[in-house]
């Protein structure tokens with residue numbers, strides 16, 4: 001037996017490891033299983049190239065709990081180690097890695113971003129164990145050895161008996177880490193980190209019911225057998241070529257990934273690239289609608305099929321954070337802080353690649369499966385609008401796939417829309433005015449008025465529509481958007497048409513004064529307009545600019561500073577050519593106010609602004625009038 005002391009300058013490194021990595025100490029299992037996987041894959045490689053003259057077979061990794069002994073075992077059938085290799089890889093290489101890590105990050109250890117994702121490898125075992133043993137037999141014809149270390153720099157190394165090739169790591173679980181002797185806990189960790197690792201992982205046994213033979217008697221009981229409980233799927237969909245997969249395979253994988261999601265994804269994008277970086281994965285578009293909260297079931301990041309995190313900010317562009325799925329790349333540096341990640345060249349390229357793939361997929365759907373794409377539009381528009389607003393590269397490609405739905409269920413691309421409305425909706429200054437509603441029911445009166453004039457009205461109702469519109473106006477020359485209630489329909493698209501007025505200037509002045517005296521001037525600005533006889537006498541409008549800035553501010557970002565808290569302000573458009581205007585003018589002074597108030601309430605009602613006591617009073621008053 002050899003006794004030795006690990007060459008170490010830090011007096012006792014293990015308590016330090018434990019302390020620094022405390023918050024994330026469960027990763028020890030992932031690290032040890034990764035090592036077992038590497039050892040197995042190395043053997044596969046060596047047998048493939050004829051370097052190892054042994055049978056590769058169907059190796060597995062076994063995880064076992066021995067409650068009585070207080071130990072957790074990780075057993076593989078990989079290449080194993082000779083005494084010399086243990087000396088080299090465990091006593092020297094692995095240790096120097098751990099030491100280097102500690103020296104480098106001691107001071108910044110509180111930045112858990114660094115610690116959490118640092119592959120500390122074998123020595124992370126000491127986060128949960130007060131003694132660790134390695135029993136290993138190399139695939140080479142050499143005796144098995146046992147290494148043992150109790151967390152001090154002293155270790156022992158001796159020959160031992162082990163018939164099969166491979167390595168068994170035995171963790172004597174420390175008093176404060178007993179939870180890792182709990183089956184549920186270990187199962188949970190295996191499912192979290194190792195669900196898609198490439199070598200089968202066995203954890204205990206399970207009972208399987210055999211199918212009954214066809215000619216079985218009616219009361220026959222099916223037979224059951226005990227089989228190894230394999231917890232992972234070693235060949236998940238993203239590791240296969242898209243040509244090998246059917247739609248059903250993708251849907252099955254989605255269910256496997258998110259067992260608690262009962263709704264199917266709308267479509268998916270298979271990512272696969274190996275130059276200039278290596279990345280594979282599948283992104284799913286769930287039904288998003290106007291719900292922009294992401295709490296659970298996020299995109300998961302893997303490194304060679306080992307789960308790393310579901311915090312993918314910085315790697316996946318922001319607008320795609322609402323998607324689900326998997327990204328697997330060995331090229332994403334995990335041992336660095338978030339701010340560094342965002343500046344990393346490879347990571348930037350990955351983000352750009354993903355953006356491009358999503359844009360290409362959308363363009364192909366819009367071109368080849370237009371009808372289906374239209375049906376799904378409502379569920380994905382938020383993501384795409386967000387993409388246009390936040391990613392220049394995405395915005396550049398977006399004309400091919402952004403759709404503009406109308407209030408009556410038609411969908412146009414920008415080009416189609418432009419073609420359709422350019423003759424009728426260009427104003428006297430040569431600007432194309434795109435009309436839209438944000439709420440079909442609430443703005444019905446305005447929508448109807450616009451449609452009566454032959455205008456197309458879009459329905460832009462996503463929570464970020466105002467940001468999206470703002471962006472389009474910046475990008476496109478001579479285009480302006482106006483919500484249908486931004487002004488009286490006559491003024492929405494100003495044309496060079498002669499305006500005739502029935503009232504003289506003095507009459508208008510008197511009408512304006514009477515109205516202003518009867519209403520709340522803080523909220524409503526009276527605006528007299530010479531409209532046609534059939535146009536509504538009173539209409540409430542909200543100027544586009546003010547309203548949009550307020551909305552943008554409320555949604556976060558953009559908008560003008562302080563606008564979010566600005567009081568609501570409206571214009572009260574009064575049609576001077578209406579019969580009602582005439583009535584008001586000609587009524588005796590004391591009868592004007594009731595008439596004006598009733599008309600204002602009606603206008604409010606059609607803008608959904610009449611609420612609470614005002615509404616109750618209005619209804620009462622209206623009933624009185626019917627008597």
Ligand SMILES: Nc1ncnc2c1ncn2[C@@H]1O[C@H](COP(=O)(O)OP(=O)(O)OP(=O)(O)O)[C@@H](O)[C@H]1O
Nearest residue numbers: 035036039080081089090094119120121122123167
């Ligand atoms: N189960 C095992 N079978 C064979 N060799 C192993 C096993 N576990 C560890 N080793 C050897 O010990 C070395 C050190 O392992 P350790 O986990 O500390 O670092 P690593 O795997 O090289 O890197 P990382 O820090 O990314 O985990 C490995 O490179 C490998 O040579």
